Amino acid sequence: MSPHTDTPVSHTAEREAVIRNAGLAPDEDWVIVTRNIQRDYDMGGEVVHALRGVDLAIRRNEYVAIMGPSGSGKSTLMNLIGCLDTPTAGEYWLNGMLVSDMSDDELARVRNREIGFVFQTFNLLPRATALHNVELPLVYAGVPSQERKRRATQALERVQLGDRATHRPNELSGGQRQRVAIARALVNEPAILLADEPTGNLDSGTSAEIMRVFESLATEGQTVIMVTHEADIAAHAKRIVVLRDGRISSDERRDTFAQRVALAQAAH
Amino acid sequence: MSGVTPSRSASPSRKRLTDVPFLEAIRLALSQIRAQKLKSFFTLLGVTIGVMFLIAVVAVINGMGRYMEEEFAGKLMGVNTFTLRHRPYFEMHTTDEEWRSFARRPRIYLHDVEPVVKALPPDIMWAVESRDQIPVSTKDMRPRDVEAFAVDGSFFEIRNLNVASGRLIAPHEFASGAKVVVIGQDVKKRFFPTTSALGRELRIGGVPYRIIGVMEEQGSVFGLSVDKFVVGPMNSPLARLLNRRFGVIDGIILKSSSMQGMRDGMERVRQVMRGRHKLRPAQPDNFSIETTESALTFWAKIENILVMAGIVLPALGLVVGAIVIMNIMLVAVAQRTREIGIRKSLGARRRDILSQFLVEAATLSTIGAAFGILLGIGLAALVAQISPMPASVAPWSVVTAVILGAGVGIISGMYPAARAARLDPIVALRQE
Numbered sequence: 123m124s125p126h127t128d129t130p131v132s133h134t135a136e137r138e139a140v141i142r143n144a145g146l147a148p149d150e151d152w153v154i155v156t157r158n159i160q161r162d163y164d165m166g167g168e169v170v171h172a173l174r175g176v177d178l179a180i181r182r183n184e185y186v187a188i189m190g191p192s193g194s195g196k197s198t199l200m201n202l203i204g205c206l207d208t209p210t211a212g213e214y215w216l217n218g219m220l221v222s223d224m225s226d227d228e229l230a231r232v233r234n235r236e237i238g239f240v241f242q243t244f245n246l247l248p249r250a251t252a253l254h255n256v257e258l259p260l261v262y263a264g265v266p267s268q269e270r271k272r273r274a275t276q277a278l279e280r281v282q283l284g285d286r287a288t289h290r291p292n293e294l295s296g297g298q299r300q301r302v303a304i305a306r307a308l309v310n311e312p313a314i315l316l317a318d319e320p321t322g323n324l325d326s327g328t329s330a331e332i333m334r335v336f337e338s339l340a341t342e343g344q345t346v347i348m349v350t351h352e353a354d355i356a357a358h359a360k361r362i363v364v365l366r367d368g369r370i371s372s373d374e375r376r377d378t379f380a381q382r383v384a385l386a387q388a389a390h
Numbered sequence: 391m392s393g394v395t396p397s398r399s400a401s402p403s404r405k406r407l408t409d410v411p412f413l414e415a416i417r418l419a420l421s422q423i424r425a426q427k428l429k430s431f432f433t434l435l436g437v438t439i440g441v442m443f444l445i446a447v448v449a450v451i452n453g454m455g456r457y458m459e460e461e462f463a464g465k466l467m468g469v470n471t472f473t474l475r476h477r478p479y480f481e482m483h484t485t486d487e488e489w490r491s492f493a494r495r496p497r498i499y500l501h502d503v504e505p506v507v508k509a510l511p512p513d514i515m516w517a518v519e520s521r522d523q524i525p526v527s528t529k530d531m532r533p534r535d536v537e538a539f540a541v542d543g544s545f546f547e548i549r550n551l552n553v554a555s556g557r558l559i560a561p562h563e564f565a566s567g568a569k570v571v572v573i574g575q576d577v578k579k580r581f582f583p584t585t586s587a588l589g590r591e592l593r594i595g596g597v598p599y600r601i602i603g604v605m606e607e608q609g610s611v612f613g614l615s616v617d618k619f620v621v622g623p624m625n626s627p628l629a630r631l632l633n634r635r636f637g638v639i640d641g642i643i644l645k646s647s648s649m650q651g652m653r654d655g656m657e658r659v660r661q662v663m664r665g666r667h668k669l670r671p672a673q674p675d676n677f678s679i680e681t682t683e684s685a686l687t688f689w690a691k692i693e694n695i696l697v698m699a700g701i702v703l704p705a706l707g708l709v710v711g712a713i714v715i716m717n718i719m720l721v722a723v724a725q726r727t728r729e730i731g732i733r734k735s736l737g738a739r740r741r742d743i744l745s746q747f748l749v750e751a752a753t754l755s756t757i758g759a760a761f762g763i764l765l766g767i768g769l770a771a772l773v774a775q776i777s778p779m780p781a782s783v784a785p786w787s788v789v790t791a792v793i794l795g796a797g798v799g800i801i802s803g804m805y806p807a808a809r810a811a812r813l814d815p816i817v818a819l820r821q822e
Contacts (some may be wrong), residue, residue: 205820230740258736259736
């Protein structure tokens with residue numbers, strides 16, 4: 123599945139320059155490129171540097187986990203990647219667009235079109251049916267009602283919940299709720315699926331079920347970025363980025379990461 | 391690096407002019423209201439009551455106005471009829487100053503009648519009248535206050551009064567001042583409930599009068615009977631009970647066969663009376679000439695006062711309603727902060743959130759207005775049932791109510807909706 127091949131890329135030359143300067147392979151399809159992004163918070167006169175300059179590049183179809191202890195800046199990074207926030211400094215290119223200096227409404231549009239969120243607490247609307255929850259991003263995209271229903275039903279079927287369309291969240295199990303959330307994240311065919319501790323509120327059996335869903339989506343070609351502090355969850359991803367004190371401390375393939383973790387544990 | 395326009399707008403149907411469709415927003419609002427019925431009920435109360443009063447008060451005013459035009463003016467004054475009096479009969483807000491000037495005015499006398507009538511074309515009918523509330527009695531019944539008229543000329547024709555039994559006062563009785571009266575239905579029923587009143591005696595100011603006719607039933611105006619009257623000749627002793635000074639009368643009633651005849655007649659009477667009162671051109675009239683229009687003008691003044699009341703009461707209700715709605719919407723925004731965060735994370739822009747809450751507030755108060763319209767129509771029907779006022783609902787008041795309802799919602803929803811729209815999605819999502 124590659125839904126974004128028709129994407130008209132703005133700032134092509136500028137972006138190519140950024141990619142060249144970052145030493146990235148110009149012939150690869152970089153869906154995310156950040157250049158030295160920083161995020162400072164003003165906590166009552168005291169400036170907190172949550173991100174101190176992060177360079178991260180993610181290819182289309184990659185399955186990446188972002189790890190780090192609390193306070194490492196991974197939530198801040200997730201908010202920036204998810205376009206819920208803008209960096210204090212640095213550039214963020216998402217799917218060919220420079221999103222780091224966009225206005226609120228432009229960011230809302232990017233969230234609507236390019237990003238599918240999956241949250242730890244599912245964040246479904248409690249009074250809406252599964253179908254209506256999945257329809258929501260299409261509502262804000264201005265898709266007419268009939269097409270909305272059709273696409274939302276398809277998305278629910280993709281996560282094996284076609285028969286639960288009329289159920290409300292409180293009539294669904296935790297795993298089912300998270301699958302509804304995944305269907306909602308996928309319904310607009312986003313450039314990236316951004317999951318924030320997607321298994322944090324689930325038991326281990328259900329967690330495995332959700333990880334299988336991500337696995338198969340990644341296999342189908344969906345770019346998946348997962349933020350977690352659990353190593354065994356992160357180990358499902360093909361590539362693992364570890365943050366520490368607002369900077370990337372390691373960025374490696376799963377097998378090297380596993381080796382290192384195993385070594386560290388052995389040393390204990 | 392400015393002016394970035396993220397565009398994946400491959401197809402023009404993706405153009406986001408129409409935000410969240412309007413119907414979608416209303417549907418959302420309705421489900422929100424359904425979810426919290428009791429709270430919504432109290433939210434709506436202020437608007438409902440305000441609109442109810444608006445509809446009902448306007449209905450009563452409307453009904454009274456129509457009644458004035460159709461019934462009252464015709465019954466009490468007659469068509470193409472005007473009256474010469476020394477001071478206006480239909481007058482409100484008379485200041486002390488005006489009152490004193492009215493009291494100083496010369497009265498109208500019987501000897502004014504001939505010159506006035508002579509100045510008018512022969513097709514004009516005339517009558518003179520004096521009237522007052524005075525007690526009448528019979529030998530064996532206690533006195534009762536009735537409206538007593540001392541008249542002359544074509545009084546019965548102009549007033550369109552016909553006998554139910556007996557006869558009217560004959561010309562020779564008018565001329566001689568015979569002690570005869572015709573009585574209204576109420577007087578007949580009061581003093582002669584079971585027997586015929588014809589030929590019987592009625593005492594007015596201690597003087598016995600013979601009843602020669604009983605008039606047809608007139609009905610009522612504003613619930614007050616207009617059948618409680620007696621009419622006798624102007625030349626009879628009755629006149630002295632109504633106006634103590636000899637020769638003084640309340641007024642001269644003149645009826646033309648056409649509107650134009652009435653207009654011309656009024657001007658001629660004015661000139662005659664100015665001459666008789668020896669007024670110089672600069673001096674204002676010191677007498678009054680009134681038509682049914684004067685009665686309606688009088689009504690219009692009352693109506694204005696009622697309309698003011700009809701505006702203040704509903705306005706209070708709506709202001710209270712607006713404050714309640716604003717409060718409820720602020721609570722709703724606080725309670726649904728997380729929902730707002732979710733919607734924003736899924737791509738809702740500020741204006742989507744803003745319009746969601748505005749539409750919700752407007753829907754809420756429009757529903758309140760709808761209930762108010764129904765209750766107001768019911769209240770108007772009730773007033774029409776239990777009182778003589780013929781309330782009739784004005785279509786414009788219903789339209790106004792709907793517009794007011796939506797308007798109150800939008801105005802009171804503005805601030806809460808703006809607050810919701812400004813929320814930072816990250817902060818909103820973090821809320822439990």
